[in-house]
Amino acid sequence: MSSSKNIFIISVCGGVLLGALLGVYIIAPQTTSAISSTAGDSPPEPLYWVAPMDPDFRRAAPGKSPMGMDLLPVYADSSANKNSPGTVTIAADVINNLGVRTAQARYGEFTQTITAPATIQFNEDQLQRVQPRVEGWVQKLYAHAEGDTVTAGEPLYTLYSPALVTAQEQFLMALERNNQELSMSAEQRLLNLEIAPSIINEIKRTRTALHSITLLAPRSGVLSELNIREGDYVAPGKAIATIATLDSVWAIADIIGGQSSSIAIGDQASLSIDGIPNRTWSAAVEYIYPTLSEVNRSQRLRLKIDNDTRILKPNMFARVNLTQQANTKSVIIPKEAVIRSSEQNRVVLALGNGRFKAVAVKTGKFNDREAEIIHGIEANDEVVVSAQFLLDSESSKDSDFIRMNHSNAPSAKVTP
Known part of the structure; x- marks a missing residue:
């Protein structure tokens, strides 16, 4: 009886040991294969690293921003680019409530118009x-x-x-x-x-x-x-x-500030009088005075105006609009799209699907309607022309848009 019991115990232990060995043999290769497969799928490499508070600060390797913050990676795939620093996402109804309007940047010759006061004088x-x-x-x-x-x-x-x-x-x-x-x-x-x-x-x-x-x-x-x-x-x-005769008169214009540096003899201009509506006179810059005005340090220009009707009288106040056509083409956007500051100029881009991002731009000349962009955006980019100050503030801070949302709207999201 005792020997039979010992034989039974030995058989059970042998079966357990054999099953364990078979389990190691069968299962271990599968586990090893899974681990090796996981190790083969390496994460994508970042294109570059940017500062959280300044997307224009880029480095090829991880590090610290000028403000002491960790740099964030930017990837080549579209999903990573969607989450680039400074990009904010807003719900469609919130965009409508904010009155966001956009315009497309175009590529062409920039026309600058300089407006200056003038006085009519005898020729x-x-x-x-x-x-x-x-x-x-x-x-x-x-x-x-x-x-x-x-x-x-x-x-x-x-x-x-x-x-x-x-x-x-x-x-x-x-x-x-x-x-x-x-x-x-x-x-x-x-x-x-x-x-x-x-x-x-x-x-x-x-x-x-x-x-x-x-x-x-x-x-x-x-x-x-x-x-x-x-x-x-x-x-x-x-x-x-x-x-003196009134067949022709002179218009002496005063150009204030640094605009006079781009004016040349022969530039076309139009003259208007506030008291004479719906009437303009065409002329060209005939002479640029070599000295500045002693009163306001303005640059004086002289234009010769034909006055066959004798309607222009000496000492009249007039307004001169000088038009200058650029020799080269550049990116042009509406003037109101540019956010000016003492440190840099910025533009808010509309990236589509409710996403917006503020980017730094280098501006050139301005006229009464448009601005010339030398660097920062490209033609056909969509720029924001209304509510851009709020979008720029949020994009620069990488904060959320909850405070701009109504109670029923989904919370706006800022992607880090």
Whole structure:
């Protein structure tokens, strides 16, 4: 009985040991194969590492950002790029509530428009000074005030001058002697003293010297200056009047700031007057003054404006719009899409599917509607043109959008 019991116990133990050995033989290879298979699927390698608070700070290896934070990896696959630092995701209804609008960046030639105040002035190229060539006294003045209109060939003032009387008498003596050479010389002297040919012919006909000579206006226009009155004594070298014309006028524009560096002679411009609606005048930059204004340190430009209708008057205030066409093409976006700061300029990109990201850009020129982008985004990128300040704030902080959401909307998510 005892021996049979021992035999049974030995048999059971042998079976258990044999089963354990078979289990090791069968199961162990399967486990080893699973482990080796798992080890073969290595994780993807990051393209680069970025700072959590500044996606533009990139490094080829892990490390610390300038703020002491651990750098985050950016992967090549689309799912990793979706979770790049600074990308925020918002629900569609929240986008609608925020009034987010976007526009597409385009590639083309940037047109810059510079607006500057201007003042209308007389065209100084057409000013003519009136100066007597002999001394004498003004007996009669036919134009009485600045702004009076004068016509070429009509009387301007009457002068009594002993020197003119003497010149006439010498001319009459030459005529009496019938000396042709002397007569021509005396007549030329009267012409040089601005005696009109009609008056010289009258002296020839009457053979009498005139005690008072009427001097005529040399050209048509308006008197911009009048420095004499009846009874005044005048002499050579003293300007008694200035005659200006209104056929054309000058517009003197003041360019404030650093915009003047890109302006060149020949640039096209348009001029408008606030008091004259629906009317503009075309002109080109004729002259750039070599010195700045002493009052506001502005750069002064001169434009010549045709004024056949005489509607433009000196001392009018005007507005000049200078248009400059770029020689090269660049990326152009709406001006309101650019978020300006003292440190850098940024633009919020719409990545699709409710995802947005703020990126730093290098800007060029600005006009009243558009901005030139030199670096940072590409053509056909979608940029945010409204609510971009809020999106930029959240993208920069990598925070969530819960505070912008209503109670029934799903929580907005910021991916780290």
